Amino acid sequence: MPRSFLVKKHTNSVKKPNYSELESPTVFITPHFYKGLPLPVIPQPDILSPAAYSPITVWTTSSLPLSPLPSDLSPISGYPSSLSDTSSNDHCGSESPRSDEDELVKLTGEAEKFQCGLCSKSYSTYSGLLKHKQLHCDAQARKSFSCKYCEKEYVSLGALKMHIRTHTLPCVCKICGKAFSRPWLLQGHIRTHTGEKPFSCPHCNRAFADRSNLRAHLQTHSDVKKYQCKNCSKTFSRMSLLHKHEESGCCPAH
């Protein structure tokens, strides 16, 4: 289940990139030493070598043809046509995908010769068009980048691309078939097969496969717990424990 925290959400008009170009076929993590190994053979610890993950390619620069805008235009003017989703191309009421070059249409020989390529409004001066784009169309364009798989929206294409990986799950465990959004998540998962626990507690003999879990464990050794209930001042090693404590009725005001 995708987590929803720290996600910018809007209900305004949004961008719909061309997901066929954002996505890539599922990439199976297939270290060379897997070949010939009958599954579910537990791989050797060196499965975690970086080379094992080198095949991961989700998006490439060439697959995201974000052409630079003309230097005299405002920084953000929307997607190039190659990233436009023709099924939701309602930006500023335009009816067909447009390239950056199309956004600025010069209407020579007319009183209003500068036309916005996004909403077709015309202006007699370039500065007028520029102001319009900055206040209207660009403001619309920079709103957010929305995910076609869910309602989440992001302020940057990079964040969206990262998020989409949580839907496409390009990193697949060759042992059990479980898929992950990022290579290092798969790396941590593979440790559940190998039993590798590289993160050891300096205070006890426990070891963990995940650094975050070691960090949480270290809190159990601390006399001063990090998270304190505002109502009863009881402290907890994790925020989730504090939340559960509060929800259990200690803080009826909350």
Next chain:
DNA sequence: CTGGGGAGGGGGCCC
């Protein structure tokens, strides 16, 4: 109910 471990996802930072 509480405490803790396991697993996984998010954005941010750095190279």
Next chain:
DNA sequence: TGGGCCCCCTCCCCA
């Protein structure tokens, strides 16, 4: 600019 890594966080499960 993109990938790797880090930190923080959450959910689930179990004792």
